[in-house]
Amino acid sequence: MRMVEDFDDIEAFEAKETRDRLPIGWLILFWGLIIWGVIYFFLYTPQFGGWSQEKAYQESVNK
């Protein structure tokens, strides 16, 4: 069955007053995770932080 339909009005999809808003809590989460990621990457990469899976294993065995 083919039928004629209304178009979607793009304007109706977006709230006007809030369309450009970014919640502050969400922004903290966003940048916080990026900062955490950089720190974690340096700490847990053998070439930078010195940590390695092999060393962690040996330590757990020697405990």
Next chain:
Amino acid sequence: MNDYSYDNQTVKGFILSSLFWGVVGILIGIWISIQMWNPSWNIPPYFTFGRLRVVHTNGLAFGLGLGAIFGIFYYITMRLTKRPLLFPRLARFHLYLFNVAIALAALSLLAGMNQSLEYAELEWPLDIGVVILWVIFAINILGTIIKRREEQMYISLWFIIASVVAVAVLYIVNNLSVPAGLFKSYSIYAGINSANVQWWYGHNAVGFVFTTPILAMFYYFLPKSTGLPLYSHRLSIIAFWSLVFAYLWTGAHHLVYTPLPDWIQTLAIVFSMFLIAPSWGSVVNGYYTVAADWSKMRTNYLTKFFIFGITFYGLQTVQGPTQALRVVSQLIHYTDWVPGHVHMGTMGWVTMIVAASMYYIIPKIYNTEIYSVRVANTHFYLVLIGQLIYSVTMWITGIQQGALWKAVNPDGTLKYTFVETLVRNYPFWKLRTIGGIIFAIGMVFFIYNILMTIRKGKSLSASVA
């Protein structure tokens, strides 16, 4: 009103095909859940756990999932681009080819043909079929978007484009293999490279089949069905770009504590944790959208599907990244926690949003109302309860399993044998079967409602004519 008419038959064809493969996949899911605690339900050689499990995963991810995605993407794209599909006949051919491919996939898996790569089990002749299928889909979707009659691109179109492009790249790269006969091939990757490519594929199949397409539906049908405009367009765009940027780096979190180089594992963990932000961007956007008028939860039966769906998406996208952390991974990886996690996503998020989208589309196509809101509500509560029983039982037994595996005596020997840890799963596995059955009954209510709406629509249009 406009002069164009949309081809709704193809959309409806995909929706009905998707429901058909969904029934097959869910029934097999219940069957294999029984096999876990009652081995006599294995019927060799075709209906053993090893063969049925892949029919379950492929049937639901590609039969129910892709079927719904194809149909609903065609529906959304036509409306947001303000034009009919560029190649309506090609879309119809796509529908037939899709069903042939899924049927052949199921049969070949039952026959034991398997590349032994998770979610990429299909042998090479079928892989070529899938690629052709996807190219047909891509040409139609991307072509229609390029030739669109609405300049601005709503957020759903971005998620659609990402899904179409990413799945193509992922599928081709992971399935590269050297054929050794018609039904057998060898992957071109070996060892740790094979593992890395496999999980880059495996995890992003989740990303670009179970996440981005469902978000495309969420962003389209939430404003459509509630009449509430999206809270923030900017937030949705930033969430989109950061999601697609981060997702493709995360696959190696499936290989924590393996011979994969440490830095690759760490990088994957970092990107996985970052994914919480874009995921919650969509969650927050959904909540704030409905926050404009919470009474919609009561007055519009579809709103709760979207709000509960996005809530499970929110839980899923905290749980998933956390699982990537080494300290969590070493407890729950390889345990039954993982299927618990996956099924919150598939039963709580994917099917919830897909069902709501279909509830919206089918009456629209027939210019009628849904057959019964009460049946839809019953469907909602049954799938919700079924899913919660499934996820919660598997989380409990998964933690128990991990703790038992890790328990050691003072001299370093294991405290429990594998079988001792296994038998403790049995009560939880039985409960899971009950959860699955409740979920399946909910889906029966859903399908009944859809079919009755179609029947109602047909008799309406007949009486008008």
